[in-house]
Amino acid sequence: MGNGGRRTPLRVLGALVLLAGVFLLLVTLMELFGSLSADGGPGGWAWWTAVAGLPLVVAGGWLLQAGAATEPPKRPACATCGREARPGARFCDGCGALL
Ligand SMILES: [Zn+2]
Helix, strand or coil: CCCCHHHHHHHHHHHHHHHHHHHHHHHHHHHHHHHCCCCCCCHHHHHHHHHHHHHHHHHHHHHHHHHCCCCCCCCCCCCCCCCCCCCCCCCCCCCEEEE
């Protein structure tokens, strides 16, 4: 029943971290492009957004992958007792019901 609900927070967290990282990198790009037309070097905070954005993108992608990897393999479960069936099994190991 609750199978599969556990991986969702990891994926949501990964997506959020990835989005935050992409956002920071976009801010960095805009800051860099903006500073090209303006005189003077890039703004001081353009650097920490790049420094923070890159690891966030990497971590977000990793979390998404981890969330997908921890996804339990699709296995038929017995409708009667809920026990996981062996691959290719026609009858339940637990109660003998037809799967
Ligand atoms: Zn069963």
